[in-house]
Amino acid sequence: MAKVLMINPMVREEDDPKHVPMGMAQLAAIAIKKGHQIQIYDHNAWRADDEQIKEVILSDNWDLIGIGGITTAYASIKKIAKMARKILPGVTISLGGGVLTSLPKEIMKWLPEIDFGFIGESYVTFPEVLEMIDAGKSDWHKINGTISRLEGGELYFSPKRELIDNLDALPYPAYDLFPVEEVYFKNSAMMYSEAGMLATRRLDINASIGCSLICRFCYHLGIAGDMRYKKDAKGKIVNVEFDQPKNYTRTIRYNSPEYVVQLAKYVEKKYNANYLYFLDENLMTMDVFSRRTWLKEICKLWKENDLVPKKRKDGTWKGLYWSGTSHATLCEPEILKTMGEHGCAHLVYGYEAFDDRILKLMGKGSTRKTNIRSFFWTLEAGIRPIPNQIIGFPTEDFDSLKMQMKAWDDLGVMVKPHFATPYPGSEWFTVYRKKIEEQYKGQGKKLGLSDDLEAFILDLGDATRVSAVISKNFNAVELIGLREMMVHRQYEKIDQYEQEWRKKHKIPEGQPSTLCGQDNKEKNLEIKAAAK
Amino acid sequence: MSLLKGNYKVKTDIKKKKLSKEDILEEKFEKAASKRLGGSMVYIKKKKINWDLKD
Ligand code: B12
Numbered sequence: 001m002a003k004v005l006m007i008n009p010m011v012r013e014e015d016d017p018k019h020v021p022m023g024m025a026q027l028a029a030i031a032i033k034k035g036h037q038i039q040i041y042d043h044n045a046w047r048a049d050d051e052q053i054k055e056v057i058l059s060d061n062w063d064l065i066g067i068g069g070i071t072t073a074y075a076s077i078k079k080i081a082k083m084a085r086k087i088l089p090g091v092t093i094s095l096g097g098g099v100l101t102s103l104p105k106e107i108m109k110w111l112p113e114i115d116f117g118f119i120g121e122s123y124v125t126f127p128e129v130l131e132m133i134d135a136g137k138s139d140w141h142k143i144n145g146t147i148s149r150l151e152g153g154e155l156y157f158s159p160k161r162e163l164i165d166n167l168d169a170l171p172y173p174a175y176d177l178f179p180v181e182e183v184y185f186k187n188s189a190m191m192y193s194e195a196g197m198l199a200t201r202r203l204d205i206n207a208s209i210g211c212s213l214i215c216r217f218c219y220h221l222g223i224a225g226d227m228r229y230k231k232d233a234k235g236k237i238v239n240v241e242f243d244q245p246k247n248y249t250r251t252i253r254y255n256s257p258e259y260v261v262q263l264a265k266y267v268e269k270k271y272n273a274n275y276l277y278f279l280d281e282n283l284m285t286m287d288v289f290s291r292r293t294w295l296k297e298i299c300k301l302w303k304e305n306d307l308v309p310k311k312r313k314d315g316t317w318k319g320l321y322w323s324g325t326s327h328a329t330l331c332e333p334e335i336l337k338t339m340g341e342h343g344c345a346h347l348v349y350g351y352e353a354f355d356d357r358i359l360k361l362m363g364k365g366s367t368r369k370t371n372i373r374s375f376f377w378t379l380e381a382g383i384r385p386i387p388n389q390i391i392g393f394p395t396e397d398f399d400s401l402k403m404q405m406k407a408w409d410d411l412g413v414m415v416k417p418h419f420a421t422p423y424p425g426s427e428w429f430t431v432y433r434k435k436i437e438e439q440y441k442g443q444g445k446k447l448g449l450s451d452d453l454e455a456f457i458l459d460l461g462d463a464t465r466v467s468a469v470i471s472k473n474f475n476a477v478e479l480i481g482l483r484e485m486m487v488h489r490q491y492e493k494i495d496q497y498e499q500e501w502r503k504k505h506k507i508p509e510g511q512p513s514t515l516c517g518q519d520n521k522e523k524n525l526e527i528k529a530a531a532k
Numbered sequence: 533m534s535l536l537k538g539n540y541k542v543k544t545d546i547k548k549k550k551l552s553k554e555d556i557l558e559e560k561f562e563k564a565a566s567k568r569l570g571g572s573m574v575y576i577k578k579k580k581i582n583w584d585l586k587d
Contacts, residue, residue, distance in 0.1 A: 005536075032539045037538065037539065037540050038538050038539055039536045039537065039538035039540075039542055040536065040537055040538060041535055041536055042537075046535055046548060048535060048548060048549065049549070052535060052546065052548070052549060055535075055544070055546045056535055056536060056546055058544075059536060059542045059543060059544045059546055060542045060543055060544075176537065177537045177538060177539075178537065179533070179537065182533050182548075
């Protein structure tokens with residue numbers, strides 16, 4: 001039986017750890033079911049010092065060290081992989097998750113410590129690797145869904161790993177292998193609603209994979225049908241590809257309502273949980289795909305299983321409040337009302353902007369009208385809508401920024417918007433890659449890294465910080481300044497700056513405040529497209 | 533509090549290093565103070581005194 005050390009790297013260092021890494025928890029459960037010996041060091045939860053990480057790495061004779069996480073965990077992953085290789089020169093080290101999947105060739109180049117990588121969904125790939133270890137072999141290239149190093153050092157993509165059909169076949173996540181009591185429950189509170197604020201024993205679940213929309217800034221970890229394999233003329237796989245202009249693919253999968261509610265019941269009983277957060281990318285996609293039966297059925301079973309929260313006199317409750325992510329155009333008042341009645345406390349909406357021109361180009365399938373409509377529907381249903389906002393879109397201009405501020409005023413939203421950020425795996429990244437590299441020119445060398453792109457990846461964190469700018473009208477300094485004034489609703493100061501900006505760019509008053517295309521051709525086309 | 537959790541017992545159990553009372557207080561203070569940064573609200577890290585500003 002294979003002996004594995006799984007390491008969850010640190011992410012969002014400035015905040016307390018709040019989420020058990022779901023993919024890793026599921027993979028650990030699958031491996032345990034197959035009889036393997038698994039230990040998890042959750043570095044994001046413990047944040048122990050280097051001395052202690054060393055002790056962890058040295059605490060057993062591992063057949064495999066498996067690290068995995070999202071792109072912004074790259075710095076932590078790099079550090080841990082280097083430490084592990086130094087301390088245990090002969091151990092096999094692998095990397096999986098969104099970070100590797102979006103840039104497999106680059107990451108394998110940047111991290112020579114990694115022997116092979118798991119590309120995309122690993123529910124089948126991971127146990128196959130452990131089986132190979134049991135057979136005493138290390139032919140990782142023979143396992144689908146991997147990237148490995150051939151003898152001469154050449155990188156090799158094995159054939160694509162197909163996605164599993166039936167998510168109900170997955171065992172429940174191995175929450176026990178994470179410091180749920182010691183760390184996560186202490187950080188249960190979610191400051192999005194009263195119930196969220198009062199949550200003391202929150203856990204997360206994931207009830208679906210995928211999203212039907214094609215937002216230009218989004219990445220779906222290569223697990224949502226969003227990843228394609230690129231082959232050369234001879235049929236050799238040369239890379240992976242994600243959303244590209246006019247080329248989008250998606251696979252929508254969801255657990256049955258029975259599975260979801262049984263898992264919720266298990267979490268409530270076993271961990272005495274009082275709040276459940278759905279990590280799903282977009283609950284409403286699943287509701288539409290199931291012809292509006294999925295969420296309704298989940299709510300019905302929530303009630304039948306006595307999970308609908310009942311308040312006690314002391315302010316605590318029996319049952320589970322819950323929350324997740326919705327979508328402006330895909331939601332309907334009826335289902336929102338049902339959700340509200342069954343304990344849904346907040347729903348995140350990626351409204352992102354309130355200018356139809358910007359929304360149209362973003363590919364979100366929403367408009368200013370559907371944004372506002374869904375906001376009030378949700379409030380009416382007794383659920384708090386949590387709108388995400390972004391500024392710095394490629395064609396963002398003064399008009400769109402002011403429209404956004406106006407909407408915040410109209411809706412009573414207090415928000416500090418994200419900056420439009422081209423995370424790897426998104427269409428923006430593919431389209432603007434050269435522009436990104438230019439902005440980090442020389443940084444790679446300066447920081448002793450492999451190249452400039454690695455410097456960009458290391459700079460990525462929360463999009464509340466500016467990194468690579470893709471706006472055609474505003475630079476990083478302008479975006480930061482404008483955001484500050486927007487947050488404080490300094491309309492006049494923004495008007496003043498617009499005058500300066502127009503002077504600098506020789507764009508007279510009355511013309512759209514944009515540098516896109518000569519004679520604003522591009523913007524006019526956008527306006528026409530949005531009007532349609 | 534063991535740093536490793538698994539489905540079997542490892543040879544050496546590694547416990548999370550315990551911070552002293554002062555360290556815990558300092559950590560708590562840093563977190564609370566950092567949340568309020570701005571204007572006259574400043575947080576100062578307690579580092580070694582370094583008159584000539586050399587590491
Ligand atoms: C929970 C979560 C977080 C958590 C962190 C979770 C963690 N511990 O890593 C928090 C809240 C911190 C977070 C933050 C952010 N997130 Co986030 N987050 C998610 C969320 C909601 C769920 C992740 C999840 O569990 N997915 C489901 C599981 C099954 O997938 P998985 O973990 O990837 O696991 C599978 C494979 O990847 C692989 N795998 C994963 N790990 C490992 C490990 C090993 C050893 C192996 C073999 C395989 C493997 O196998 C698994 C099974 O197939 C997703 C959306 C979603 N529903 O996926 C977004 C998502 C991952 N986040 C995203 C983004 C953009 C962000 C932010 C940048 C947002 C922002 N603008 O600020 C920030 C980053 C902040 C920072 N400073 O770093 C993006 C993609 C990010 C990326 N490029 O990698 C996603 C996909 C959302 C989206 N569609 O835009 N996030």
